[in-house]
Amino acid sequence: MSIRIQSGKRSTATNLQTKLQSVPFKIHADCDAKVKKYFETYVKEKENHLTASFRGYPLKGKVIDVPDGYKGLVLHESMKPMTEKEDRNFYVIHTFDKLTMWNWDKVPSKNDAMIQALDWIDIAEALHSPIVDE
Amino acid sequence: MSGKDIEIKCLSSLNEYLSACDNSVNAVYLSQIPQVCKDHPCVLGIDEAGRGPVLGPMVYGTAFCPINNLQLLETLQCDDSKALTEEKRDDIFGKIGDNRNNMGWGIEVISPNFICNNMLSRSKYSLNQVSMDSAIGLIRAAKEGGVNIAHIYVDTVGKPEKYQSYLLSLFPEYKITVAKKADSTYPIVSAASICAKVSRDHALQVWKFPEEIGNVLHKDFGSGYPGDPVTKKFLVDHCDTVFGYPQLVRFSWSTAGNALENTAYHVEWEDIEDEDQKKPENNTSITSFFKFTKQSSTEKKQHEFFNRRCLKSTTEL
Structure with missing residues (x-):
């Protein structure tokens, strides 16, 4: 099985104009949501973080920038494979350069896997960039 | 303002x-x-x-x-x-x-x-x-x-x-x-x-709904007491399947929670689930050390650094 991520020249992928929210829960649905009216309208800025609510639960968040030289991608798979062996095709439908990460009543920090994951970018850079002899 | x-x-x-x-x-x-x-x-x-x-x-x-x-x-x-x-x-x-x-x-x-x-x-x-x-x-x-x-x-x-x-x-x-x-x-x-x-x-x-749920007045949501039929109707009519209710509603009340379970999409929380179901550590029984078993899988494991960060190499997806 191989995975292809496609974004050809004809790709219509555009930088997301709306805000991207990463939430600490899974909604068992796939549909449009009134994020602006029900969520963004209540986002408040505190000293070093943001606050919001979802179904009464308090959320604390931070804006995370996609590191320089990288781009965030929103992928879409139009056909889910029937078997594990089949190839999978993902299409780039949007790009983004920042997102807001939310935790349940906890300010996002270095303890969160997603923020830690970004460490890899620096380490990969150190490990894999060509060694230049001075 | x-x-x-x-x-x-x-x-x-x-x-x-x-x-x-x-x-x-x-x-x-x-x-x-x-x-x-x-x-x-x-x-x-x-x-x-x-x-x-x-x-x-x-x-x-x-x-x-x-x-x-x-x-x-x-x-x-x-x-x-x-x-x-x-x-x-x-x-x-x-x-x-x-x-x-x-x-x-x-x-x-x-x-x-x-x-x-x-x-x-x-x-x-x-x-x-x-x-x-x-x-x-x-x-x-x-x-x-x-x-x-x-x-x-x-x-x-x-x-x-x-x-x-x-x-x-x-x-x-x-x-x-x-x-x-x-x-x-x-x-x-x-x-x-x-x-x-x-x-x-x-x-x-004078309550205003930032959720813009239309022209809903006090008479349309009633006293708020769980037994009030007007309040009950409001909770049915103004349930958003994703967000639940406007923030006028106290989600932490069982009346609201139960009504949501019936009408809105199910939501699974990452942390709350984790905390509720802390399983006991997998205890290894003492006899297992004496059994002859094939050497445990030689499957290539990735370093803890990546596991902790939920990172995976995509060729192994």
Whole structure:
């Protein structure tokens, strides 16, 4: 099985104009949501973080920038494979350069896997960039 | 926009103040403190309105007047706010405003969102604690405003004895009486109760929905008591399948929670699930060390660094 991520020249992928929210829960649905009216309208800025609510639960968040030289991608798979062996095709439908990460009543920090994951970018850079002899 | 500069003298300025408030956060208002309340020892009453309903704010109210002018409360016909009709309460509230040179009052409007955020926080902060802290805040505000407090009367939440000794530990300089049904026993608590109840009713009347759910008025969501058919209908008609309800609703009430389970999409929380189902560590039985087994899989494992960060090499997806 191989995975292809496609974004050809004809790709219509555009930088997301709306805000991207990463939430600490899974909604068992796939549909449009009134994020602006029900969520963004209540986002408040505190000293070093943001606050919001979802179904009464308090959320604390931070804006995370996609590191320089990288781009965030929103992928879409139009056909889910029937078997594990089949190839999978993902299409780039949007790009983004920042997102807001939310935790349940906890300010996002270095303890969160997603923020830690970004460490890899620096380490990969150190490990894999060509060694230049001075 | 904020209500900070609005002085509440009557019902219409109360509405103006409440409209200017941000519905999603708490608001504290204290009337001007009349000179007589600074010069003479006062009684100060505290009571709450809207503790039980599934929607709208809970409002804490306080009222104070000099002990030498207690007959004022009688002339106002202060009585338990629940025993009075809405018109009568509005009428008395207006009179309290007219008497602003003889007595003072204050409220804290505790937003429904504040209530559920606290009840659904990691370190659960109960409604009783929210209530007590609000009462304490009002006492402090009156004290700082220069009210010559002598005796405080509080309608209890939970056990009166416990609450009373808690308040006494914070305010040893005052006489404090905490009692059940204090609102029908002590006229100053009745006055506080009326300020709270009138403010809650009017907060609902001028409630604005940032969710833009259409032109929904107070009559369309009712009293908020779980038994009210209008409230029940509102909870059915205005359920968003993703977000649930507008923030007028207290999600932490079982009435709202149950209604959501039936109509809205199921939501699975990352952390909450984790905390609830902490499985015991996989204990290795002692005999397993003596069994002959094939050498455990030689499957290539990735370094802990990547596991901890939920990172995976995509060629292994």
